[in-house]
Amino acid sequence: MQPNPNQPHTLPPTYFEGVYQANEDPWNFETSAYERDKYAATVAALPKTHYPTAFEIGCSLGVLTEQLARHCAHLLAVDVAAAPLERARQRCAHLPQVNFRLMQVPAEFPPEQFDLIVVSEVGYYWSPEDLETARRKILAALRPGGHLLLVHWTPPVHDYPLTGDDVHEFFLSQTVAPGPLRHLQGQRQATYRLDVLEQV
Structure with missing residues (x-):
């Protein structure tokens, strides 16, 4: 996994603040048929119908959050x-089981x-070093048997330190025995991939 030489560092909060200042929905999360179908595939891939506790890193406008909340206490x-x-917060105001926090993962972690x-849609914003830090903290926070x-998104983006494939392959490398993760399922679409792993 090699960093993009033009952008080897994790994208800072100011990058996203500028993006959202220019456009309230810069990636069309609320209106895109592509995003709608991807969210449906994401929720359908959950191995369980109910989770006592869940953590979503990079919730953006909360479109996926609202759908995930139906499966989380x-x-x-x-x-x-x-x-x-x-x-x-406004979108999910009717969902008391959802809690929002301003947080820069992996420098900050619950x-x-x-x-x-x-x-x-967040891992490719991290540098390789921060991806490793995130992996370590995620595995420490995931209960045994947790998912x-x-x-x-898999095509390269010139602003991003990594690609989606970089992120997934890095985590999948942790599934090699006696690694801490087990690969349950994976799928690749034209422009995105989805993988589900389980804490051993």
Whole structure:
């Protein structure tokens, strides 16, 4: 896994603040048929119908958060930018089991333990070093038998330190025995991939 020489560092919160200042829904999360279908595939891939505790890293406007919440007794959703987080709070105001926090993962990480951790469209924003830090903290926070759900756009983006494939292959390398993870399922679509792993 090699960093992009033009952008080897994790993208800072100011990057996302600028993106959301220019456009309230810069990736068309709320209106895109592609995103709608990807969210449906993401939720359908959950190995369990109910999780006592879950953690979503990079919740953005909360579109996926709202769908995940139906399967969670408690869901912590975080993002690095305040503007989309406020929109997510409004969207999920009717869901008392959802808690939102402004948080820059992996420099910041919640102390709780989780049965499900979702890393959707966020891992490629991290440098290789931060991806390793995130992996270590995610595995420490995932309960035995807990699930890690990865979903990422796969084509390279010049601004991003990594590709979606970099992120998934890095986590999949942890499934080689006696690694801490087991690969339960994976699928690749035209422009994104999805993998589900289980803490051994």
